[in-house]
Amino acid sequence: MLVKDVMTPKEKLIVVEPTATVREALKLMRKHSVRSIVVNKTQEDGAFGLVTFKNILQSIVAEDGDIDLLNVYDIAAIPGMSISAQINVKYAARMMVTSSIKRLLVIDNNELHGILTMTDIIEILMNSVE
8 A cells, every 4th residue: 555545635734834923833733623734845946844733842832932923934844754655655654663753744756745644554554453
């Protein structure tokens, strides 16, 4: 099974501009009930990023950051960890486990196609044991 068969497609992702404030990002996360949002690339040859609750907590709580003064670009993981849509899911799962990450952006030719989460992979496993 390939990553493209399991991933959440880009049409369902919440994408924010790098200049958005952390407050705006949090509002989007709450509105859409998601734990991460994709940060758009700043230019054609730029990189997509990812903001998670962990990034937000680290920047606000640990560093006394202000959610109205910090931009998403300041706290995002850019470039976000990524994988090709054409790779077997088992390699994505191995990468996630060995790197201790829960989400991979799915990117081919510097274009965003979706996101693969541990939850996506676990759902496959759960469906296979029924």
